[in-house]
Amino acid sequence: MSTEQGSGVTVVDHPLVQHKLTLLRRRHTATGEFRNLAREISLLMAYEVTRNLPLERVTIETPLETMEAPLLSGKKLCFVSILRAGDGLLQGMLDLVPSARVGHVGLYRDPVTREPVQYYLKLPEDIASRQVIAVDPMLATGHSAAAAVTCIKQAGASQVSFVCLLAAPEGLAVFSAAHPDVPVFTASVDRELDSHAYIRPGLGDAGDRLFGTK
Numbered sequence: 001m002s003t004e005q006g007s008g009v010t011v012v013d014h015p016l017v018q019h020k021l022t023l024l025r026r027r028h029t030a031t032g033e034f035r036n037l038a039r040e041i042s043l044l045m046a047y048e049v050t051r052n053l054p055l056e057r058v059t060i061e062t063p064l065e066t067m068e069a070p071l072l073s074g075k076k077l078c079f080v081s082i083l084r085a086g087d088g089l090l091q092g093m094l095d096l097v098p099s100a101r102v103g104h105v106g107l108y109r110d111p112v113t114r115e116p117v118q119y120y121l122k123l124p125e126d127i128a129s130r131q132v133i134a135v136d137p138m139l140a141t142g143h144s145a146a147a148a149v150t151c152i153k154q155a156g157a158s159q160v161s162f163v164c165l166l167a168a169p170e171g172l173a174v175f176s177a178a179h180p181d182v183p184v185f186t187a188s189v190d191r192e193l194d195s196h197a198y199i200r201p202g203l204g205d206a207g208d209r210l211f212g213t214k
């Protein structure tokens with residue numbers, strides 16, 4: 001279940017996603033539960049982002065007869081996790097598509113300038129021939145997501161989607177201006193960014209909550 005918001009933004013409004021997101025946001029949700037919920041939600045998000053994958057019809061033998069049946073065709077998938085919080089969404093995606101390749105872009109937000117600083121990049125050699133789904137729970141100012149997608153495109157990928165849990169309206173505008181061809185799937189578009197560029201009402205710092213670092 002999803003709602004197209006215009007400008008390539010889809011809010012995944014499936015009741016299971018929305019219920020689990022509420023549990024995830026709660027201040028007292030502990031690290032282990034937070035991690036499990038992120039994994040469960042990302043599996044459901046993967047279901048939505050892969051909804052339009054092309055199918056071809058192939059001939060198979062059931063135990064009883066021959067039939068024409070649908071099978072995925074077209075480009076194979078590559079998930080790209082934006083470190084570190086993106087790793088919280090990776091396992092759920094892989095639960096659904098275990099054969100996908102995985103890349104990593106390491107970025108952190110400079111606390112003063114709030115601009116993303118890149119410290120790592122490892123993408124599959126054949127990324128140009130794959131459909132890429134980049135994942136990061138938070139799209140706040142949108143600069144980290146935009147920088148990561150720029151790296152992915154520079155590596156040759158031409159079909160890219162972006163999946164997050166929460167997005168701020170300001171960040172969506174920045175991201176869509178930088179990458180109008182990249183659809184965004186989010187579980188929620190929250191109200192606003194605060195003066196520290198945190199998403200409100202939000203869920204706090206996704207990386208710290210996933211890994212228990214604060």
Ligand SMILES: O=P(O)(O)OC[C@H]1O[C@H](OP(=O)(O)OP(=O)(O)O)[C@H](O)[C@@H]1O
Pocket residue numbers: 082083084085086107108109110114116136137138139140141142143144145171197205206207208
């Ligand atoms: O849209 P932006 O304003 O760029 O902010 C979003 C980024 O901030 C968080 O990462 P953070 O820099 O905290 O790094 P971490 O994943 O290592 O915690 C989040 O996971 C995004 O990558």
Ligand SMILES: O=c1cc[nH]c(=O)[nH]1
Pocket residue numbers: 138140197198199200202203204205206207
């Ligand atoms: O609200 C926010 C903004 C950026 N990064 C986070 O983890 N949370």
Ligand SMILES: [Mg+2]
Pocket residue numbers: 085205206207208
């Ligand atoms: Mg963080």
